[in-house]
Amino acid sequence: MPELPEAERARATLESVLGRRITAVDDSDTYVCRPHQAGEIAAALVGHELVSAHRRGKFLWLQTDDGPTLGLHLGMAGAIALEAARDKPIWDRFTVEFEDGSRFALRDRRRLARAVLNPDFSHVGPDAADVGRDEFRRRIGAGNTALKARLLDQGAISGVGNLLADQALWQARLAPQRTTSQLSAEDLDRLRRELRAAVRSAIRRGGVHTGSFVEVRDREGACPRCARGLARATVGGRTTYWCPACQE
DNA sequence: AGGTCTGTTCAGCT
């Protein structure tokens, strides 16, 4: 599920745990928690207070008072849970407890989420909702690859996942396999505008699954604009749907 | 019951 809109929701959830002293941390899942030594993240965090919650693309991080930074990523199925899990506690891969008894957990069935101490975001591109016109043209229009593959490249711009990419491309009437070097400045500007609109709509409506194209995005789906059946192929290594009539 | 598919990221190869 998690793409930029879900990550933003998680960030907002994390704001509700700021300002409390950390009393315990469970980082025993050494696949999800990096560095790999169990107890390392705990030792660094206990006694500190979380002071701010940030996001760039799908990457989250929490700043402590004068201490380390805690990076979080939801992976492919992760979420931030404030309530202790009753039935499936095994899905809580990383847990932080506070002095007042409250807690939050990084909950993920698939263990593809990550909790990282002092994360490095130097290779993460600007947030898809914030990137300026000229930088978008430069970063998306460069090189020679399928447009959709470039949108999914978090180093180019960050926050776009498989579903959001299909939604934005459909809104901008651009075919996913179009080559980046062939795009006009006008194409790129339109794509940027539609991508920002898709992101904002998804945040407002509660997730990327609320997109008009995402809702019909399957083998039987029809284009919401022209009602023609959707095409399906692998582009950029990911299952991709588009309207062969509207997008070129 | 077993095979296929999945919203992400990253290492490793060409």
Added chain:
DNA sequence: TAGCTGAACAGACC
């Protein structure tokens, strides 16, 4: 170098 491919995980679905 930039751009692919496949691996990591584990559940959902048919």
